Amino acid sequence: MDIARRIGFAILAPVIAIAIAMAATSLVIVATGSDSGVGDFWSIILSKPSDRILVDIVNQTSMIYLSAVAAAVGFRMGLFNIGVEGQYAVASYAAASFAGAAFLPGFLNVFVSLAIAVVVGALWAGIAGILRVTRGVSEVISTIMLNAIAGILVGYLLDRYGIHGGNSVRTKVIPAGSQIGGWAPFASADGQIWTLGLLAVLVGIGFWLLLNRTTFGFDLRATGASQTAAVASGIKVNRMILTSMLISGGVAGLIWMPAFFGNAWSYGTTFQAGLGFTGIAVALLGRNQPLGMVFGALLFAFLTAQSNSLTLLTDISASVVQITQGVAVLAVVVAYELVRRYRVRVEQRAVAEAPSVQAEEVPA
Structure with a gap:
């Protein structure tokens, strides 16, 4: 497996986990019926931090x-x-x-x-x-x-x-x-x-x-x-x-x-x-x-x-961030297992598609 593909598999699981955590947090904010929307939450969380x-x-x-x-x-x-x-x-x-x-x-x-x-x-x-x-x-x-x-x-x-x-x-x-x-x-x-x-x-x-x-x-x-x-x-x-x-x-x-x-x-x-x-x-x-x-x-x-x-x-309560953190931990476990199984399938497919090497005939 080449280096680029290995790096891709290494970062794929964390990306999936973060995406799941963000989606779960957004659903919680919607479910709580907060006057501030999901956009307000993420605009504050993802904004550039102050010097302090x-x-x-x-x-x-x-x-x-x-x-x-x-x-x-x-x-x-x-x-x-x-x-x-x-x-x-x-x-x-x-x-x-x-x-x-x-x-x-x-x-x-x-x-x-x-x-x-x-x-x-x-x-x-x-x-x-x-x-x-x-x-x-x-x-x-x-x-x-x-x-x-x-x-x-x-x-x-x-x-x-x-x-x-x-x-x-x-x-x-x-x-x-x-x-x-x-x-x-x-x-x-x-x-x-x-x-x-x-x-x-x-x-x-x-x-x-x-x-x-x-x-x-x-x-x-x-x-x-x-x-x-x-x-x-x-x-x-x-x-x-x-x-x-x-x-x-x-x-x-x-x-x-x-x-x-x-x-x-x-x-x-x-x-x-x-x-x-x-x-x-x-x-x-x-x-x-x-x-x-x-x-x-x-x-x-x-x-x-x-x-x-x-x-x-x-x-929006600051405790919602704890939900993001908790879901991220759970999601990364699931994501790594999904990525591992996908990587195994890719490797098996690559081996199956590789041309077989036939032994050369040795003259008597």
Whole structure:
């Protein structure tokens, strides 16, 4: 199959998924009987973002991508780590508490806080891994329960040891020497692109290298494809399960760190929940591939940022965008299967139509 046809098959499934998502969203808008029409919705969503929204899209993309990688590590192993949400919540609180205490100066405080976020996230995910390999408890059930426990635990610790002010409670604000600025590509009022957003780039490169350039990555993909075959080839599956959960949780611990050191500076009302579940959707949308998840994270960040204008300019709820995102995830699964079957038929037809090569007669 030539390169042009391969590229065509690669982009066909996402195009079909986006078309299905747009059609489903349009039907929902019509069904709700909104005074604003479908045209108004898409003209706002697809309009050129303002400078402030562009900055927000880049920042959100970095955090969503980190979340997607955290989920994808488990998915490639055949594990469903639904606990990314709880893992980055606990890790963010631990890192924020340490950074706010200012035991260390400047960037050393930042570095150690990032390490704490990774370790805490890994340990929280490791609980589900240990339960899976020692007791056979499904990681789906254990991680969902750990999400609830994480929310209760962080809420209790924040209420008991946090700084109360009015109706809000937060950790201590990190010192100025540990507040990492960013790049302001536009006017200062439009915000900055967080420096620690580069963590997403580093993690993405590391994930690609892990999958394609290491023995562990090969074992990860092999075990995810078939645990029975992995056992037969000598791979220690239980060790792989636990290690994968630790890596997944460690990456999850970094999700909110760009925002924390960029402009939040404390854990409290500024904490952005929901990124864990968004990352799971983006991992599925990107087929757990490092590059595919980049486009998925960018798409979700773009749709979310653009939806903020809906409530101001129309009577359409911004929640409609969540329908677009959800349908896109479901549609891409269907679209990839349809494209795969079509590609198989095309390849079979090409083989059948190819001229047969007859063996030359060899003289006696």
